[in-house]
Amino acid sequence: MPSSDLLRGVGMTSQRTRDRMTGRLADHGVRDRRVLEVMAHEPRHLFLDEALAHRAYEDTSLPIGHGQTLSQPWMVARMTELVIQEAPSRVLEVGTGSGYQTLVLSRLVQELWSVERINALHRRAGERLRLLKAHNVHLRLADGGHGWPEEAPFDVILLTACASELPAPLLAQLGEEGVLITPLAQPDGRQWLTRVRRRGDSFESERLETVRFVPLLEGVIR
Numbered sequence: 001m002p003s004s005d006l007l008r009g010v011g012m013t014s015q016r017t018r019d020r021m022t023g024r025l026a027d028h029g030v031r032d033r034r035v036l037e038v039m040a041h042e043p044r045h046l047f048l049d050e051a052l053a054h055r056a057y058e059d060t061s062l063p064i065g066h067g068q069t070l071s072q073p074w075m076v077a078r079m080t081e082l083v084i085q086e087a088p089s090r091v092l093e094v095g096t097g098s099g100y101q102t103l104v105l106s107r108l109v110q111e112l113w114s115v116e117r118i119n120a121l122h123r124r125a126g127e128r129l130r131l132l133k134a135h136n137v138h139l140r141l142a143d144g145g146h147g148w149p150e151e152a153p154f155d156v157i158l159l160t161a162c163a164s165e166l167p168a169p170l171l172a173q174l175g176e177e178g179v180l181i182t183p184l185a186q187p188d189g190r191q192w193l194t195r196v197r198r199r200g201d202s203f204e205s206e207r208l209e210t211v212r213f214v215p216l217l218e219g220v221i222r
């Protein structure tokens with residue numbers, strides 16, 4: 001069990017450093033106070049290897065091993081804003097990764113399911129989320145392209161890896177008015193953060209902004 005100092009952080013991982021990060025996020029257009037409050041409170045440094053922890057509050061993406069990255073704070077804040085705008089009760093995340101985005105979301109939605117395809121990441125994220133008492137999170141090692149059919153329908157499905165086309169199983173697991181938020185690669189290689197809103201049997205798709213995410217891949221690595 002880490003000491004409270006480790007949880008709260010010191011120096012480059014201190015409360016002051018976190019407050020500076022959320023100050024920058026607000027300057028860069030993050031408006032939702034709830035998101036800023038959660039990110040000012042939660043220890044992002046615990047989601048990185050010790051050697052990188054001192055960089056946790058820089059506005060940059062950082063490696064988490066296995067060729068994957070923890071998204072930059074701005075991206076986490078933006079995605080979280082988009083999710084909670086929908087006032088969802090049931091949310092599915094594809095791409096648990098370090099678990100940081102999962103943690104931030106868990107503080108702001110009722111219940112959260114998150115799927116990761118790399119076992120080592122899935123397990124570490126589970127340890128961190130238990131330590132931080134994110135009791136409303138359910139994790140699964142699986143190819144998230146298939147969603148989590150037993151728990152569908154979801155109000156929001158969020159992908160934190162870039163799809164090259166909209167995964168049909170995920171669209172099918174949206175509720176009647178559900179929303180899918182995902183980076184989507186275009187033929188020219190650019191990635192657009194895309195929001196797809198279900199209206200009964202039809203889907204309306206909207207491009208929000210260009211982004212950079214690691215690709216959504218198939219299969220599970222045990």
Ligand code: SAH
Pocket residue numbers: 064068069070071094095096097098099100101102115116117118121142143144145160161214215216217218219
């Ligand atoms: N939200 C994460 C970002 C991790 S990067 C964080 O805050 O750390 C994207 C993650 O998506 C990686 O961990 C990658 O392994 C995972 N991923 C990619 N394709 C996947 C798939 N089909 N199913 C589940 N997870 C996937």
